[in-house]
Amino acid sequence: xxxxxxxxxxxxxxxxxxxxxxxxxxxxxxxxxxxxxxxxxxxxxxxxxxxxxxxxxxxxxxxxxxxxxxxxxxxxxxxxxxxxxxxxxxxxxxxxxxxxxxxxxxxxxxxxxxxxxxxxxxxxxxxxxxxxxxxxxxxxxxxxxxxxxxxxxxxxxxxxxxxxxxxxxxxxxxxxxxxxxxxxxxxxxxxxxxxxxxxxxxxxxxxxxxxxxxxxxxxxxxxxxxxxxxxxxxxxxxxxxxxxxxxxxxxxxxxxxxxxxxxxxxxxxxxxxxxxxxxxxxxxxxxxxxxxxxxxxxxxxxxxxxxxxxxxxxxxxxxxxxxxx
Numbered sequence: 001x002x003x004x005x006x007x008x009x010x011x012x013x014x015x016x017x018x019x020x021x022x023x024x025x026x027x028x029x030x031x032x033x034x035x036x037x038x039x040x041x042x043x044x045x046x047x048x049x050x051x052x053x054x055x056x057x058x059x060x061x062x063x064x065x066x067x068x069x070x071x072x073x074x075x076x077x078x079x080x081x082x083x084x085x086x087x088x089x090x091x092x093x094x095x096x097x098x099x100x101x102x103x104x105x106x107x108x109x110x111x112x113x114x115x116x117x118x119x120x121x122x123x124x125x126x127x128x129x130x131x132x133x134x135x136x137x138x139x140x141x142x143x144x145x146x147x148x149x150x151x152x153x154x155x156x157x158x159x160x161x162x163x164x165x166x167x168x169x170x171x172x173x174x175x176x177x178x179x180x181x182x183x184x185x186x187x188x189x190x191x192x193x194x195x196x197x198x199x200x201x202x203x204x205x206x207x208x209x210x211x212x213x214x215x216x217x218x219x220x221x222x223x224x225x226x227x228x229x230x231x232x233x234x235x236x237x238x239x240x241x242x243x244x245x246x247x248x249x250x251x252x253x254x255x256x257x258x259x260x261x262x263x264x265x266x267x268x269x270x271x272x273x274x275x276x277x278x279x280x281x282x283x284x285x286x287x288x289x290x291x292x293x294x295x296x297x298x299x300x301x302x303x304x305x306x307x308x309x310x311x312x313x314x315x316x317x318x319x320x321x322x323x324x325x
Contacts, residue, residue, distance in 0.1 A: 013037035014193060017092035017112060021045045023060045024178055025098035027186040028119050032096065033068060035190055040090040041071035045101055079105050087111055094196070096189060097151060101130075109151055114196065116151045119185040121178065122214065123163060124149060125206040128156035129214035133181065134174045136214075138239035140231065143167050144177060146185035148192045150203065157211075159203035161195070164188045171261070173241040219244045223324050226272035230262045230290035247300075248272070248322040250314075255322070258304055259296035267291055272322040277311045284322060 013036040018029055021044050032039050042065040047056050058066065065072045071090065075083040088111055095116030097104070109116050122132035124147040129135075136144045145165035150158035164184045168177060195201035222244040224233060237246040237260045245256045267275055269285040276283040281293035298304040310316070 014093040014114070014197070015040040015091060016193075017041055017043065017087060017090055017095045018061075018098075019043045019095060019100040019104070019116075020061045020098040021059045021101050022099050024121065024182045025100070025119075026060050026064055027182045028096065028098040028189055029061060029064055031186040031190055035193075037193065039068075039070055040092055041073065041087070043073045043075070043087070043100070046074045046076055078102060078108055084108060084111065094193070095151075098185065098189075103155070104151060106153055109153075117161065117189075117192065118149050118151050118156070118158070119189050120147045120149055120156055121181045121185065123147060123165065124156060124160055125208065125211040127212055127214040130216040132214040133178050134214070134217055134239045136239075137168060137172065137174055137177065138235050140235045141168055144181065146181050146188055148185075148188055149206075157206060157208070159205050161192050161201055161203060162188055171238065171259075173238045175242050217244060222247050224248045224257070224322070225324070226284070226322060227287040229288045230286040230292040233286055233292055234260050234262050249325050250320065250322050254300040256298040256300065257294055257296075258298055259294075261293045261295060263291035263293045265291055270321065274316060274318050274320045274322070276318055277307075277316045279308055280306075282307045282311060282316065 015038050016032055018032060018039050020029060029039070042061060044059050044061045044065065047058065049056050062072065073083065073086055084107060087108065092112040094114040095112045097116060098119040104116065120132070122136065123145045127135055133144065143165055145163055147163050148161045149156065150161065152158040166177065166180055166184060192201060217240065222240055224236065224246050237257045240246045241258065247254055247256045249255065263283055266289040267285045268289060269275060271285055271287050273285045274282060275285055275291060281295050283291055283293050286292050295307055296304060297307065297310055
């Protein structure tokens with residue numbers, strides 16, 4: 001279905017209300033600011049404690065909005081009448097959402113005259129939800145991408161307007177993939193806005209039978225199960241980086257795994273057992289008689305270090321065993 005431009009954009013472009021919070025959303029906001037469109041205001045989540053010190057600080061989107069002196073709203077409740085009134089005062093033509101982090105109610109979705117569209121970091125209908133990049137890597141997907149979609153009441157279920165793909169390398173981590181998708185999504189969003197203005201944008205309904213869900217990550221998911229096959233563990237290490245990280249315990253101390261590789265060969269040792277300590281890696285037994293090599297790791301509360309540094313400090317020997325606690 002072709003989307004009507006409903007009057008089209010003016011020479012100065014659309015008035016865009018932008019919803020976003022984390023670093024992923026920043027390239028899209030920056031692209032809009034550098035375009036002929038007008039960002040009439042930014043909506044981001046309330047300030048929260050961030051980082052290891054849990055200090056309250058601006059979100060990446062808020063920081064850019066403040067730097068550019070944009071109208072800014074940080075509602076605690078999107079259903080609050082005063083929020084709807086403030087958004088209405090901006091007179092947006094269209095709303096653009098990129099990783100805002102909250103479900104937007106129907107009355108807010110209806111405020112911009114052209115509705116609202118979302119920059120979603122997956123190839124819909126796969127990986128609807130809060131952690132699509134991480135879940136794709138954990139699942140061992142070979143490709144991911146960004147979908148520009150119309151926002152509807154159901155989570156990530158709206159019609160699709162455009163897609164762009166990115167291969168996932170065998171050693172890619174979530175942060176690297178996210179950085180690239182943020183840039184790709186920003187470029188694609190501007191293309192879609194131009195298509196809407198020209199009346200050439202096409203909507204494609206999602207096939208609900210192909211939909212999968214990508215729920216928010218939890219700290220508990222970071223605890224490694226060494227009985228899994230080596231490839232599964234490697235994918236979890238990549239997918240859970242940079243948070244909550246894949247971790248295990250050795251001699252009662254929590255160890256974060258930062259970089260691994262799947263090793264050839266088999267073993268009959270119990271999963272989690274250290275098989276060999278070489279100059280470049282610590283080899284560990286996994287499920288199905290397979291092996292994985294840990295190249296970089298981080299004892300909790302300390303800096304990241306190479307396997308060589310860690311092994312020298314701990315005087316590691318084969319036979320020690322990683323455990324869940």
